[in-house]
Amino acid sequence: MTGNGRRGRRILAAAVVAAALAGVLSGCGGPDDVSTATGSTQPAATQPSATAPVAANPEGTNAPLPEGAAVAPSPTGEPAPEQCSNPTASLRPFPDGAPESPALDRIRARGRLVVGLDTGSNLFSFRDPITGSIEGFDADIAREVARDLLGDPNLAEFRILSSADRIPALQDRLVDVVVNTVTVNCERREQVDFSTVYFEAQQRILVAQGSGIHGVADLAGRRVCTVAGSTSLTHLQRAEPDAIVLTVPSWSDCLVVLQQGQVDAVSSDDSLLAGLASQDPYLQIVGDSLSPEPYGIGINKYDPDLVRLVNASLERMRQDGTWSRIYDRWLGILGPSPGPPVPHYQD
Structure with a gap:
């Protein structure tokens, strides 16, 4: 198909969806407020959108879209940003425990490790509907870091963040670390620092059975x-510029709009x-990987001692079997444990 043909189809499809999702293109409100969660059943606070877009379901159910939903602008065709040498390389762990340092002493004086995550990433971080506590693979990894720094895994205090708020929360020191399925890449490394990779994922596609979608090429106009x-x-x-992308605040919102x-x-x-x-x-994962997604623990760029402490904690989890036990508890649905990712260091 010619470039003009693809562009024309994308414009037409976008116009149809824009009409069906009336009001969404006007944008969304402010990001979710950061709220604390220490096992309480109180939900995270959110800030209402100024526009509060509500749109009819294209299939005719008149169900409202999630607050903050928006149709993403069409891709510009700009080339991918220049890559750095190895974004997953991190600082080596402390060889003999955790010394005194401003970053570590600040956390010790407070008596808790403030951890940013969300509650919409089932299996990784979610609120248990019975106990009200935050559970999942990421939550348990964060508790182990608190154990190594403060002597007690229960001294991890969770603050709820949207995906868009993760980097700003680190930069503004609203949290000490972010353990929230954050992919390590060169662009983010310019803004914050990261631990070694603690989990490796692949970007793929989720659809309803019988959808006729088998891979990324089938997403054109969808x-x-x-x-x-x-x-x-x-x-x-980048993989399919003719796809019409709806962005929402959390992955649980994506589940709702798909259903x-x-x-x-x-x-x-x-x-x-x-x-x-x-x-x-009735849902299934299809298609080949669109991109590798190595997860790292996000840390403020000016806290290298905290990076080393977190890496020491991750190394301990790799060596004593803790990582595999956490995997088996939460991620067995993905298959047998592949073992923890091999760390890479820059020093």
Whole structure:
């Protein structure tokens, strides 16, 4: 197909969806407020959108879209940003425990490790509906870091962040670390620092059974959900620029709009998609990988001692079997444990 033909089809399809999702193109409100969660059943606070877009379901159910939903602008065709040498290389762990340092002493004086995550990433971080506590693979990894720094895994205090708020929260020191399925890449490394990789995922596609979608090529002219502030949007638009992308605040929102027929597919890391699929037996993950997604623990760029402490904790988890036990507890749905990722260091 010619470039003009693809562009014309994309414009026409976008116009149809824009009409069906009336009001969404006007944008969304402010990001979710950061709220604390220490096992309480009180939900995270959110800030209402000034526009509060509500749109009819394209399939005719008149179900409202999630607050903050927006149709992503069409890709510009700009080349991918220049890559750095090895974004996953981190600082070596302390060889003999954790010394005194401003970053570590600040956390010790407070008596708790403030951890940013969300509660919409089933299997990785979610609120248990019975106990009200935050559970999942990421939550348990964070508790182990608190154990090594403060002597007690229960001294991890969780603050709820949207995907778009993760980097700003680190830069503004609203949290000490972010353990929230954050993909390590060169662009983010310019803004914050990262631990070694603690989990490796692959971006794929989630659809309803019988959808006729088998891979990324089938997404041309289709509506696809992803989360604002995630790397999934960029990778998806590069792989299939004719896809019409709806961004929402959380992955649980993507599950809702897929089930309601407001989108045809969801694209994200297979680890997150597995968490969504576990909640609906009529959903399936399809297609080859769009991109590797190495997860690292985000840390403020000016806290190298905290980076080394976190890496020491991750190394301990690799060596004593803790990582594999956490994997088996939460991620068995992905298959047998592949073992923890091999760390790479820059010094």
